[in-house]
Amino acid sequence: MHRWTDLAQVPPAFGPSVVTIGNFDGVHRGHRSVLTRMVSDARAIGADAVAVTFSPHPARVHHPESAPPLITGIEDRLRLLAQTGLDAVLLLEYTLGFARQTPEEFVRRYLVGGLRARTVVVGRDVRFGWNNSGDLTTMVELGERHGFRVEVIEDLASEPEPEQTTERTAYEESLRHVADPLHRRWSSTWVRELLAEGRVAEAATVLGRAHRVRGVVVHGDARGRELGFPTANLGPETDGMIPADGVYAGWLRRLGRAPGADDAVLPAAISIGTNPTFDGVERRVEGYVLDRTDLDLYGEEVAYELVARLRETLRFDSVDDLVARMHDDVARARETLDAAGGPPADW
Numbered sequence: 001m002h003r004w005t006d007l008a009q010v011p012p013a014f015g016p017s018v019v020t021i022g023n024f025d026g027v028h029r030g031h032r033s034v035l036t037r038m039v040s041d042a043r044a045i046g047a048d049a050v051a052v053t054f055s056p057h058p059a060r061v062h063h064p065e066s067a068p069p070l071i072t073g074i075e076d077r078l079r080l081l082a083q084t085g086l087d088a089v090l091l092l093e094y095t096l097g098f099a100r101q102t103p104e105e106f107v108r109r110y111l112v113g114g115l116r117a118r119t120v121v122v123g124r125d126v127r128f129g130w131n132n133s134g135d136l137t138t139m140v141e142l143g144e145r146h147g148f149r150v151e152v153i154e155d156l157a158s159e160p161e162p163e164q165t166t167e168r169t170a171y172e173e174s175l176r177h178v179a180d181p182l183h184r185r186w187s188s189t190w191v192r193e194l195l196a197e198g199r200v201a202e203a204a205t206v207l208g209r210a211h212r213v214r215g216v217v218v219h220g221d222a223r224g225r226e227l228g229f230p231t232a233n234l235g236p237e238t239d240g241m242i243p244a245d246g247v248y249a250g251w252l253r254r255l256g257r258a259p260g261a262d263d264a265v266l267p268a269a270i271s272i273g274t275n276p277t278f279d280g281v282e283r284r285v286e287g288y289v290l291d292r293t294d295l296d297l298y299g300e301e302v303a304y305e306l307v308a309r310l311r312e313t314l315r316f317d318s319v320d321d322l323v324a325r326m327h328d329d330v331a332r333a334r335e336t337l338d339a340a341g342g343p344p345a346d347w
C-alpha cells in the first residue's frame with residue numbers, strides 16, 4: 001500500500017480511483033467492512049482504492065479542549081488500513097489553513113486533480129470543506145460537475161442477538177449487550193465509551209481485535225521485583241487510548257521481534273493506574289509477564305493488547321495484601337488467556 005502525505009507524492013499517472021474520506025480512528029469493524037467492499041468494487045472496474053485520512057484528528061484542531069483521545073496512533077491506523085487491501089492512503093496534515101478550503105476546492109484539488117476519482121464513497125452524514133459547509137448534496141453536485149459518482153454507505157451495525165439454546169457462559173453474558181436489540185452502529189465513539197469504562201472485551205468485539213496501547217519500556221520505581229512481580233512500564237509517550245484504571249489480562253507484544261519469533265508475544269497481567277497503595281501520582285501502564293523473571297525489556301517498543309478487565313485498582317492497607325491479590329490476578333489472567341486459545345496474530 002502506498003502511503004502518501006502530500007499530493008506531490010501521488011504519481012502523475014495514478015488512477016482512476018475509488019476514494020473514501022474519513023478519520024478511521026480505530027479502524028473498527030464498520031470501517032473495515034466498508035473498506036474491504038470498496039477494495040473489491042475498485043478491483044472489479046480496474047480502479048485503485050484509496051482512503052484519504054487526516055492527522056491530527058480535526059477535532060483536535062478545532063476543539064483541542066474537548067477532542068476525544070485517539071483509539072489508535074497513526075502508525076497503527078496505517079497498518080490496519082493496509083490490511084484491508086487498499087492500494088493507497090493519502091494522509092493529510094489537518095490544519096486550520098487546510099480547513100479553510102471550500103468544498104469545491106478540496107474536491108477539485110485532492111479527489112479529482114490528485115487522485116482522479118471515478119467513485120467517491122461517503123457516509124450519509126458526510127461533512128467537508130470550510131465550516132463543514134459541504135454535505136452529501138454538495139458532494140453529489142460536485143460529482144456531476146467533475147465526473148465522479150457518489151456512493152453512499154449505510155450505517156453498519158452489530159448483529160442482532162442470536163437465539164440462545166444453551167446456557168451462556170459468564171463471558172458470553174458479559175458481552176450480551178454488545179449485540180443489543182438496537183444493533184448499535186459500529187463507531188469510534190462506541191469504542192471510546194467502552195474503553196473509558198474499561199470494558200476492553202466488548203471494545204474488542206467492535207474493533208474485531210484486542211485494543212492495543214503501545215509505548216517504550218522505561219524504568220519504574222524498581223519495586224516490582226521486590227514484590228515478586230517485575231513489571232514492564234510504558235514511558236509517558238504512549239499510542240492508543242488508555243482505558244480506565246484497573247487490572248487486565250492481556251498480551252505483551254514485542255514490536256521489534258518478527259511475528260512468530262520466540263517470545264514475541266507473552267501472556268501478562270496488566271495494571272493501569274497510579275499505584276495508590278504507594279501513594280503514586282503518575283498514571284502508569286505496566287505489565288507482569290506470567291512466570292518470567294529473566295526478561296530485559298528496557299528500551300523496547302511493546303504493545304499491551306487488552307483481553308479482559310479483571311478488577312478495579314485498589315488501595316491496599318499493606319504490601320502483603322497487594323501481593324496476595326496480585327497472585328490471584330495472575331491466576332485469573334492465566335485462565336482468561338488460556339481460554340482465549342493463544343495469542344492473537346499480529347497485524
Ligand SMILES: Cc1cc2nc3c(=O)[nH]c(=O)nc-3n(C[C@H](O)[C@H](O)[C@H](O)COP(=O)(O)O)c2cc1C
Pocket residue numbers: 219220221222223224225227229230231232233247269270271274275276277278286287288312313314315316322326329330
Ligand atoms: C497484576 C497487577 C495488579 C496490580 N494491582 C494494583 C492495585 O490494585 N493497587 C496498586 O496500588 N497497585 C497495583 N499494581 C501496581 C503495583 O503497585 C506496581 O506494579 C508496583 O508498585 C511496582 O511498580 P514499579 O514497576 O514502578 O516498580 C498492580 C500490578 C500488577 C502487575
Ligand SMILES: Nc1ncnc2c1ncn2[C@@H]1O[C@H](COP(=O)(O)OP(=O)(O)O)[C@@H](O)[C@H]1O
Pocket residue numbers: 217218219220221222223224225226229230231232233287288289290291292293294295296297298
Ligand atoms: N516477568 C516480567 N514481566 C515484566 N518485566 C520483566 C519481567 N521479568 C523481568 N522483567 C524486566 O524487569 C523490569 C521491571 O522490573 P521492576 O523491578 O518492576 O522495575 P521497574 O519497574 O523499576 O522497571 C522490566 O522493565 C523488564 O525489563
